[in-house]
Amino acid sequence: MTGRAAEAVSVHSLRRSDVPVTASLPVLSTKGLSLVYDGARGQHLAVDNVGLEIAQGERLVLLGPSGCGKSTILKAVAGFHSPASGTISLRGKPVSGPGPDRVVVFQEFDQLLPWKTALGNVMFPLLRARKLSRTEARQQAEDALERVGLTRALNQFPHELSGGMKQRVAIARALAMRPDVLLMDEPFAALDALTRSRLQADLLRVVEDAKATLLFVTHSIEEALLIGTRLHLLSAHPGRTLATLDVAGLIPASPAFTRAKTEVHDLLFPQAEAADV
Template sequence: MGAHGPIAGAGTPVFEAVELTLDYDTDAGAVRAVENVSLSVREGERLVLLGPSGCGKSSILKAVAGFIRPTSGRIRVRGRDVAGPGPDRIVVFQEFDQLLPWKTVRQNVEFPLRVARKLPRAEIRGKAEAALRKVGLERVLDSYPHTLSGGMKQRAAIARALVTDADVLLMDEPFAALDALTRRQLQEDLLALAEDLRFTLLFVTHSIEEAILVGTKLHLLSAHPGRTIASFDTAAFGLSEVGGRRFEEVSREVHDLLFSRPKAKEPAHV
């Protein structure tokens, strides 16, 4: 199951990062966050980035979103170089306050479609309600975010992302702040939506189990600066495989690769 190195797949990549290096400017100089990482994700694939804190997982996601400009290398979506944020990439963050508090759940989901101004009002409303039904929020359409639980807020954020029909859904530890039961339920919901909608996903997590469960591909990163350790094909694992022999074998292999390596040096100043 552990295929160390790039995993081949059929079709043209929806997005790819080629020899990506990311630096941050600090008072002490530029600090390298990610070094020479290449990724490739095709239609309907779910790529998970996993590694220790500070390895550059979120930095890669932000670079794909267009919020960070690469120091070197390039990122392409549908063959076009990423030059900044765009409607072809939608982000769901960990924080629960990503919804607009003065708008209802329905209005929050409608918001990106209204900003785009490409659809009639009735069609926007219908798309928003359909997306909310898919995530199980049809009963709280007219509620405000402050009345929702953390899990419900994340469902609303996912519905808002799905309604745009973006090329890539980007999720930065979206379930990390939730209790264990709610987290598992949302993992199940995400997998059901992926089966139904076949969206393309880049997902960041600190959890080995979640990484293997959620993704069809798993990319391991070293401690800072983040470099590729290995890649795994995890498409065969679903909820029924959690705790099974092969699932546990891959979990141990991933654990050993992450924690049995030499201690990372301090970030390189470049």
């Protein structure tokens, strides 16, 4: 599987990059990660032998069809799910459970606590996990909400916000924590197309400003190319590494971008390529 993928990449324009360009210690790495899920008919292997490395300031996108275990990998990195085998390390130290050094932005809108205002939601982890004073927490929360463009909704409760605004609050809450790595699990999948593209652009801007390190999960090739500096492609049932591609500096809607989309598609679905011919 891996061999064929490597071969396919070499004849195309995207550069294969199994290791990050920087030589420094990766912020996050997994080695030989396998994950098992308890399903209705007993256990099944969801992820098989996946190795990832994310360098400081990098934006790695896990991309694959549904059933490739990309969300499961993210949950394992977050510490919600323990590996069947292999290791997950954060700055060289093994991950043993959830913690505020890896903040997750989920797809579901109910990730905001409904009994807290937008501001209260962003302040909550700053007070509880970072143990900041109320004044400091308030200042940093207001600052984070301003960066995602939500200065006027500070005192609104989640049910008064649109889906896009809720995701903005969730992004602000995660960014304000300044985690070692920001984990995003298809955060825009439940949004309409217009809102999604605005949030993608705004996310890129705030993540670049904050020089945040990002692990982003999506099944959209376009979104992966927009957000990522590197893509990690996975096959389905179980999730195995297909290829790792360097996609930094692609200009959206440029010919190179369109070409990259086709290439990534062909890597993910090699049989579809054959059927087209």
